[in-house]
Amino acid sequence: MTKLMEWLLAVGSVFAVWFALITKKVESSFTKQYFTLIFYSPLFFGISFVIYAAVIVLYRTFTFNNCEEAASELQKEIEEAKEELNKLGYKVPLKVK
Amino acid sequence: MFDFTKIIWIFLFLILGTSKDNQAMGKKVENNLNKYSILLPTYNEIENLPIIIWLITKHMDQSGYDYEIVIIDDGSPDGTLEAGKELQKIYGESKILLRPREKKLGLGTAYIHGIKHATGNFIVIMDADLSHHPKFIPKFIEMQELGNFDIVSGTRYMGNGGVYGWDFKRKLVSRGANFLTQVLLRPGVSDLTGSFRLYKKDVLQKLIDSCISKGYVFQMEMIVRARQFNFTIGEVPISFVDRVYGESKLGGSEILQFVRGLLYLFATT
Numbered sequence: 001m002t003k004l005m006e007w008l009l010a011v012g013s014v015f016a017v018w019f020a021l022i023t024k025k026v027e028s029s030f031t032k033q034y035f036t037l038i039f040y041s042p043l044f045f046g047i048s049f050v051i052y053a054a055v056i057v058l059y060r061t062f063t064f065n066n067c068e069e070a071a072s073e074l075q076k077e078i079e080e081a082k083e084e085l086n087k088l089g090y091k092v093p094l095k096v097k
Numbered sequence: 098m099f100d101f102t103k104i105i106w107i108f109l110f111l112i113l114g115t116s117k118d119n120q121a122m123g124k125k126v127e128n129n130l131n132k133y134s135i136l137l138p139t140y141n142e143i144e145n146l147p148i149i150i151w152l153i154t155k156h157m158d159q160s161g162y163d164y165e166i167v168i169i170d171d172g173s174p175d176g177t178l179e180a181g182k183e184l185q186k187i188y189g190e191s192k193i194l195l196r197p198r199e200k201k202l203g204l205g206t207a208y209i210h211g212i213k214h215a216t217g218n219f220i221v222i223m224d225a226d227l228s229h230h231p232k233f234i235p236k237f238i239e240m241q242e243l244g245n246f247d248i249v250s251g252t253r254y255m256g257n258g259g260v261y262g263w264d265f266k267r268k269l270v271s272r273g274a275n276f277l278t279q280v281l282l283r284p285g286v287s288d289l290t291g292s293f294r295l296y297k298k299d300v301l302q303k304l305i306d307s308c309i310s311k312g313y314v315f316q317m318e319m320i321v322r323a324r325q326f327n328f329t330i331g332e333v334p335i336s337f338v339d340r341v342y343g344e345s346k347l348g349g350s351e352i353l354q355f356v357r358g359l360l361y362l363f364a365t366t
Binding site: 002003004007053056057058060061064065066067068070071074077078081082084085088089090091092093 | 143147148151152155176179180182183184187227230254257258259260261262263265268269271272273276280281282283336337338362363364365366
């Protein structure tokens with residue numbers, strides 16, 4: 001099963017249950033008591049997810065490591081490499097173009 | 098979304114990595130009969146090539162693992178191939194293999210071309226632009242041995258991993274795209290678009306044969322298909338230092354390419 005099918009199946013089943021409840025195909029004292037809540041629940045879950053996603057993404061953006069040390073270490077190694085390569089007899093080839 | 102076995106592996110790895118004394122490590126390397134072929138696809142990397150080769154030899158010689166470097170140059174007009182020949186003279190033909198191609202033919206075929214000529218039983222794939230530091234290769238190898246993983250992937254998104262040279266917008270886009278991918282595909286791997294990885298040779302061959310995407314979506318497809326085939330994947334945090342020489346890219350067309358790739362994988366895997 002592809003991820004698309006998995007999503008359609010999951011969203012489809014939840015939607016079917018919700019639809020059965022709001023169209024009163026299935027009724028109980030619980031659904032009668034909380035009808036408005038059930039009716040707006042997809043909106044509620046949707047907004048919650050968007051907030052969750054935004055918080056997670058922003059948090060991870062702010063805590064994304066700035067590898068300052070790795071960068072300065074690399075710069076040092078590049079200088080070292082150029083020196084060593086010179087000693088080893090490396091000659092930069094002339095541009096062929 | 099959290100894969101606990103993976104977290105445990107990384108934990109184990111960190112503990113072992115810090116407590117291991119040098120003697121034990123020397124022994125381990127001695128018992129390792131594997132050979133690691135490092136594939137370097139290049140296009141106009143005349144500045145970076147000598148430096149990356151020097152870095153690879155430095156860190157791999159230090160680690161003691163058997164290795165070779167396969168340079169696959171796609172007919173660079175700047176003389177990258179000539180630089181490779183220079184380096185081959187210094188480091189020897191058994192360490193540096195030059196397997197150039199006439200023109201730019203894409204990453205997937207570059208890997209196929211490289212694998213054909215590689216003599217190792219493990220393949221390391223990395224960029225030659227200095228954004229991937231060779232010091233991580235021995236860590237990949239240790240991680241691979243620890244769990245006998247089919248693939249070890251570098252990750253910028255976990256542990257000590259990270260990036261250098263990215264502004265807020267770039268980080269936000271990267272994190273957002275990664276979050277979306279995690280939600281939609283649940284790949285079980287934290288870094289899908291990175292291309293610094295270690296593969297068992299036959300595993301890489303099989304993956305390349307089954308992947309059709311181009312560009313960096315190709316890296317995503319490789320790792321997602323790997324999950325499909327039930328290959329095991331280990332992860333090692335890496336620091337990604339964005340292009341030192343040359344230009345880095347993140348434009349509208351890259352984002353569009355990413356979205357299309359994501360939808361393609363969403364519908365087909």
